[in-house]
Amino acid sequence: MSHKFKLGQSVRQTGMNYVDNKNSVTDGLFEVVRLMPDDRSGEPCYRIKSAGGERAAREGELTPVS
Template identity: 40%
Template structure:
């Protein structure tokens, strides 16, 4: 059985092919959503302005450890 790549509370960025009008903001995963019929997991993520959006796992990338720590 497949698992979500990211967990609740983890910080991620949207992939470059999905432009972010606010810039390359860091998003926080706030909810894990079910796997779709095509086998891809989705997430609910919250941006720095507090707005939430849905994102497919293929749209997200992990932050480098130093970036996640805020340095």
């Protein structure tokens, strides 16, 4: 499967609540920093980064930011 999102693209991770070090909820806005291989189900994966850190995400968890 090919990746839907590109390096440097802004995305939002859906269905997640984020808490930073000050216990406030962040907006879930991230930048794609690495395209990763598909997971076991064949879904493309990504490394995404925000001010709060970096994490892995599946393509189905992400939506583009316009």
